Amino acid sequence: MSDELHALNLREAEIAWWPGDISAIEVKVGPDRWLTVPVTDPKWLGKTHIDHKAWLMSRRERNREHEAIANRAKYALDVESYRRKQLSGLLPTIMTAHELRLEEERHRRYMDTAARRMNSAEPRDPFADEVETDASIASEISPTPPVSQPHADTSATRHPEVPGDDDTDDTDDLMD
Structure with a gap:
């Protein structure tokens, strides 16, 4: 210094x-x-370098009890650290083959698939259907909208964002 x-x-x-x-x-x-x-x-x-090395050696011998206490404290800290990492999910879980199968079954229950969405056992091939492009089909399409039927179900969901699709009657405002 x-x-x-x-x-x-x-x-x-x-x-x-x-x-x-x-x-x-x-x-x-x-x-x-x-x-x-x-x-x-x-x-x-x-003093010489050899004096310093001898002093370090004697210090180690004298402090063996302190080193043992420090080693036990380090071990206890490592055990507690490992426990907390395990509780926090920071450590990988090592599973047996049986535990892995059970975990896969549990996850598979909540897996979303096209077959489950369509309630069918086998998914359809999206390219299996043929689309007709014949002009005769175009002639079958009517240019006028369909007429509502007297006993048809009209309880469709209403959307306030769509004009005329809310429950308010604006005809009174127009008459004023």
């Missing part, structure tokens, strides 16, 4: 250090200029 190094705000730097003394590093801050940056913790003054 160095105030001078911090003030330079370097994005990249060349660093040199000597394994025989880890109490300082050298940082290249210019073409011919190196800055010495001392260690912040005084316990490392005059």
Whole structure:
């Protein structure tokens, strides 16, 4: 740590250090200029890289109980995370062949097909029908609209968007 190094705000730097003394590093801050940056913790003054590795090893041995506690906590977190993902449907469900057949049957009940829409066992071939284009058919079509029959069912659905197809009688307005 160095105030001078911090003030330079370097994005990249060349660093040199000597394994025989880890109490300082050298940082290249210019073409011919190196800055010495001392260690912040005084316990490392005059220590070697081997001293640092030995300290790390002793720390691991001393903290085995802490590592075991941390590992149990990580495992418990993983189990809870897996449980929540499963409840949220974020994990794939592994099904047996029997469960898969049951699920397919359940989905098939709600599947929409043309045969179900037309209430027929077998769907019709859309290209099986022939269309007659003979001129005799055109002569059979009457240019006048059909006359309503006296006992015909006229209870068709009314649409207010269609003019004259609502329940209001506008003839009184026209008479005023």
